[in-house]
Amino acid sequence: MHPTATAPPDLVIRGAHVFDGRAALPGLYNVAVSGTDVSAVSAVSAASARPPRGVREVDAAGGWVVPGLIDTHVHLYDVAAVTDEASLRAFERDRLPGLLGRFPRYGVTTVRSVGDPAEAVLGTRARIAAGTVPGPRLLATGPGITGRDGHPAATVLRRNPWARARFAAEVDGVREMRDLVHRLADQGVDAVKLLSEGACAHGDAPGYVWRVPPFPDAVPLVRLPRDLLRAGVEAGHERGLRVTVHTTQQAAAREAVEAGTDGLEHGVTVEPLTDDGLVTLLRDRGVTYVPTLWAHDANHPHLRGNVRKLAAAGVHVALGSDSFTGHGTFGANTLEEAALMVAAGMTPTQSLAAGTSGAARQLGRPDLGAVAPGKCADLLLLGADPTTDIGNLRELRLTVLDGGIVTGERASTGHPTSRRPPTGRP
CATH class of the missing domain: 2.30.40.10 (Urease, subunit C, domain 1)
Structure with a gap:
């Protein structure tokens, strides 16, 4: 033979x-x-x-x-343009393919959507996988889960009730949180995103408001209670899904880490990171930190120093630009995020790792990066x-x-x- x-x-x-x-x-x-x-x-x-x-x-x-570069934090659907089912389909037909096609032209081969409507974005994921729509490998969390009247439901989505009901998911109790996470898992999401709080400093109390440029209004905002936060993390882990939590303050970041989150989106942006115990906790628990400098560096003077401190301490950092439609260019924003990491004090090698193996780790995808x-x-x-x-x-x-x-x-x-x-x- x-x-x-x-x-x-x-x-x-x-x-x-x-x-x-x-x-x-x-x-x-x-x-x-x-x-x-x-x-x-x-x-x-x-x-x-x-x-x-x-x-x-x-x-x-x-x-x-x-x-290939991995951007772990993007928003694909334009909340300003999508106000009903017809405008959603028009966006998918007329604009989304062109937006998706930009990523590979800049070397971005995988993106994760973190806050788009579940049915729509999972349908787009299937069309990309089938080869009928060109674009990067797409992973998705579906809507971000928040407390009743939390961010982004009561903030960026407050004047678009149709989008509010689909881009965000508001929950009032532990059972509702658990049921929602299991429903999303049944739909086939790749991860779970929870939103602990918005983008402003606050006390323990009432009077907590959201105030972010370029939005002029101060919006009273409700934090996601700790029991709901923990329930969301536990339910995601029961389904074998990684869970990541949107935070902006170190107290909220600590709550998320203590609840068992796998990652932080934005992390600590609105104040200097002075809680050295939190830094140690992030490192020792292997939590991945996604700083989203592209979207937030200009408005948050503490952000670069916080990234520098975390990277120097050996905390896992992953690239995520927080790109959204109408600002910059998909793909180009990812490259700018990598450059901003270096400007913040990371080495080029650390930035490359954050956009490849570090991002793959955040996605739970050892086959990538x-x-x-x-x-x-x-x-x-x-x-x-x-x-x-x-x-x-x-x-x-x-x-x-x-x-x-x-x-x-x-x-x-x-x-x-x-x-x-x-x-x-x-």
């Missing part, structure tokens, strides 16, 4: 430096892709008698292969070294998404169907 010939890889990127999601590897490598996965990362050497051949080959010419055999083939080829200058993320030559070239040299017209389950999970 003759041995079965091994099929060649579908793609080989030759002669590249590699940032594997955590660190730069020494020397040059050939990166092979078979199907939807990385099949080999082999060192280039003069002794190599037979370098791997691929169906497609790209000469990296000493460029850099890095994992790395360049290694067996990992999902979401890859970027850059023309310059991003580990010395984070701005080199803009030197994009090629985006590979789930094994298919979607931007750059010999780009595919689409990407194959039947890649990952429609849930977006491995």
Whole structure:
């Protein structure tokens, strides 16, 4: 009997430096892709008698292969434009495909929606997975869960009752919280987002108000009670879902961590982080911190210092831009977030890790965010070294998404169907 010939890889990127999601590897490598996965990362050497051949080959010419970027905090649907079912469908038909298509052009291969209507965003996720709508891999929490008259229901959504009922979910009690989380899990969300409080300082009491530029009004706001917070975290964990909590103050952040959250969205933005015990708690419990500098750096002078302190202490940091429609450009905002992390005091390597392996950790997706055999083939080829200058993320030559070239040299017209389950999970 003759041995079965091994099929060649579908793609080989030759002669590249590699940032594997955590660190730069020494020397040059050939990166092979078979199907939807990385099949080999082999060192280039003069002794190599037979370098791997691929169906497609790209000469990296000493460029850099890095994992596709992951933005863990985006809002895809435009709450200003969506006021009823007809306008929702019009947005999905006329604007959303173009918005989604921007992400891969900037090297963003995975995004997580954190506060869009569940049925709508999960339908979009299924269409992307089926290849009928181009875009990045999409994960979603569905609506953000908040207390009755909490943020964002009583704040940014207060003048749009139709959207308020769908972009946010208001709960009054523990049973209602648990039932809602289980319903969302049944629908197939990838994670759960809870909102503890809004974006302003407050005491323990009544008189707590939301006051945020560019919204001129002071809105009385209700905090999510601790028992509801804990119930939401526990119910999410019962269904095998990671839970992340929106906070802006260190007291609220501590409550969320003590309730068992896996991540903090925004974290501590409105005040300096003086609670060293909270920093230790974040690190020791492995909670991921998503600072969303792109959206909040300009209005919160303490934010950069807080990020610097947390990164220096060894807290896990993940990239999330808090991008929303009408401000900046999807994808470009993600690159700006990476640059702002460096401006805040993180190294370029730390920022890259936050946007790749750190973001994959926040998503609970170990198959993403790395360049290694067996990992999902979401890859970027850059023309310059991003580990010395984070701005080199803009030197994009090629985006590979789930094994298919979607931007750059010999780009595919689409990407194959039947890649990952429609849930977006491995």
